[in-house]
Amino acid sequence: MFSPFDIPSGAFTLITDELSAPADFLLHGAVNACLKEQATKARVPGLRAKPESGAGPMVLVLSSLVDLAKWKAVASKQNVNLTQHITNGTVKFVDVASTEGSEMVLSEAFNSVSEIIRSSSSEISERLVILDDVSTLEWIGFSPLDIMRFVRALRIACHKANWTFIVRYHVVTPNEVDEQLQQLLGICTYHLDVRPLYSGRSGAVSGEIALHLGAAARQDEVKLIKRSGSLQYRLLDTGPVYFQKGTSEGVL
């Protein structure tokens, strides 16, 4: 699902990032890759035909701020026509932070999302739910307990239907692990950690990524990337270019 990390589908991946190295590109990449893969499968004769409408969305993006213009603009740079997918119902954006009245609870959002997951047909195997992002929900006033319950419930719903679940978390204090992050680390299967370079911003390298096993992982079927040997990337408008730390293949 995630190239170049071979994270299997159906897993729960936690992505942590910092303000100087945001992980937007990973989320955009995951969505676009999922849509492209489906489009490729639909074109190959012999494989199952394109799913009819009513089979439910392939990609669900739950966001505290739905910025459609940016999603569409970035997708078009990667040759994905997001507008068409939204019209088809293949991609659905849900705003979880909008609250009716003064109550800030996530139960309504969860009900609608779980309904979508449950009612989707199991024809398509590669389905994706992205929750972007957990930390903003806490900052704008949702209770941490409510948020954790939401995440856990979503995780179970996705696991039952074999949907891939990705959650993003912003780290604001790089050297401390706060309670919410601890809880998230305790339930995730994989943890993708995006960090800026220790020496500050650079023109050639935008940041580095490490892949760790989460507490819920069973065995290491996936090649991990340690922090010391992390994969560095340089962000371009068309997406990231990855290279091994200390080398400059294809970048410089």
Place this chain on the structure above:
Amino acid sequence: MSSFKRKDPSKQSNLKSYEGTRVSPASSSTINTSTGISSLDDILGGGLPLSCSLVIAAPDLHSSYGELVQKYWVAEGLACGHRVCVIDDYAEDFLRDLMWYPKSTLSVASEATSGGIKEKEGPLGSTFEDEEDEPTPTDRKVKIAWRYEQMKPFQTTVSTPSLTSENYCHVFDLTSRVPTPVVNEKLVSGKLSLLAPGNPNRTGGATMSALRQVEQVLQEQSTVPIRICIPSLGSPATWGDITPSNALQFLHSLRGLLRKYPHGCASITLAPHLSSDNWSGSGWLQKVGWVTDASLTLAAFSADPALSATFPSHHGIVHITALPSPSTLVAPSDRFSTLRGLASSASGFGGSGENNLAFKCTRKRLIFETLHLDLDGGVSERRTSAPSSTAVELTTATGTSISASAAAKSHDHSQGTCNDHVSSGGPRIDIEFEGPAVPEEKKAVVAGELIAPSPQPETRPKKPKKKVAFFSDRPDVYDF
């Protein structure tokens, strides 16, 4: 079917083109508005894009640079013809202090036709710089080594746009105030509105009511860009007691509103106590950076004498927390900002880091510049205190070397004391004069870049030696 789609030129520019805006060089779907300060526009990657919010944190209690940036924002909005909304209980006082065009422009503009202005005055912007920042060409009679003759003078900031160019980033003068008739006319025509948040006593009440009013304004019309200005978010007088959660929710919801009505943009300055990173635990400014599109901190030196002595020609350091990228993965500023310097380093081999940035407020304007440290040990460390007989020669040599090396960083020697005390952060030098003839010559050389050199008395009384913060006890390494 191929996945290549031919770009339909008719669909290409379906964006509304607003007056006083520019299309971003990074993406044709992003429209930039100017903040009124050309160097800040450069840092942001061409300007603040529509549908984005900018937050300035100004943690210093003794200065108001954050508010100054907001004044530029409003003045630029008025000059471009945008709709401007100021949200503050004391908005009228704020407006009274707005800067405006330089007086000379106004007098010329009133007599010349629009076409005639172009030929008459030329770029007035560069004259500002000439007056204050660079020595006039007549002083540069010093012969520079031949290999450096072709080099451009060292530049630390972007040039001001000329007055006659498009309706973007107008040149304002801090010494002139906006005329009251202009403000009144804008208020009456609806181009300028003052909103008061109200309800400061109820916790969170002020922010909710402000959001409602902003939404009303954004819903009204979409033919002209709307600039929202909040000069001091969190100030107790206007906003009451604001909790971190309120503030973040406000900024988050404001960003949501701006995305919903993409012809609006907002510029907010946080009150000083909200601008420190430790408000509500650590990581506060990072959180602010996440819930807004662009976030800068202007950390002034006023409270820290050691820093003001190290960087005597600047008034504070700029920290960039977040930069706007409304439709691209990479912020346009990374590719197009001259001041930050990332673009030039990325294209070559390897990448150096970005430049340090600082700001200074001269008599006429606010400038953001690159910040460079002195040569190792400081330029002045190599000089020794001269015997009085050679006062003139040494002064000439040091005078020109000062202006050459510090043309970029220091144009504003300490007022009135430059004649017997030359220092730029290193150990001080005392140069004493022999007679009344000397000050004239020295004045011409050293004070060539000053606008109004202070008048010299005929005989100077002996002044006690001045001590600056930096004082090296060790003997100078380069004691010749």
